[in-house]
Amino acid sequence: MVKTFQDIPGVEWVEGTGNFITIDEEKCTGCGNCLKVCLAGCYEIVNKKARIRSTEKCMECGACWYVCEDGAIDFSWPAGGTGFRTNWG
Ligand code: SF4
Ligand code: SF4
Numbered sequence: 001m002v003k004t005f006q007d008i009p010g011v012e013w014v015e016g017t018g019n020f021i022t023i024d025e026e027k028c029t030g031c032g033n034c035l036k037v038c039l040a041g042c043y044e045i046v047n048k049k050a051r052i053r054s055t056e057k058c059m060e061c062g063a064c065w066y067v068c069e070d071g072a073i074d075f076s077w078p079a080g081g082t083g084f085r086t087n088w089g
Contacts, residue, residue, distance in 0.1 A: 027072035
């Protein structure tokens with residue numbers, strides 16, 4: 001059985017207030033690295049370009065930014081952040 005984020009004990013998800021990740025279409029080559037690495041399913045490829053599908057489950061791990069070799073991904077962090085908050089800090 002594949003577990004979902006709702007199965008993780010002690011974790012509360014904090015909803016986002018809007019898109020805080022932007023993708024520069026000029027720089028994006030559509031390689032799909034961001035899509036493959038994102039465990040939260042935030043990305044999709046449309047017309048050979050990456051697009052944010054939803055940041056609702058984004059964990060702010062930064063993996064997408066790290067694997068984007070073309071520097072197409074930018075973050076503008078919202079005050080207070082989004083993603084998961086645990087009982088342990
Ligand atoms: S920061 Fe992490 S969870 Fe959020 S979109 Fe990037 S890879 Fe996905
Ligand atoms: S990793 Fe970067 S270049 Fe590749 S699809 Fe994602 S945004 Fe585009």
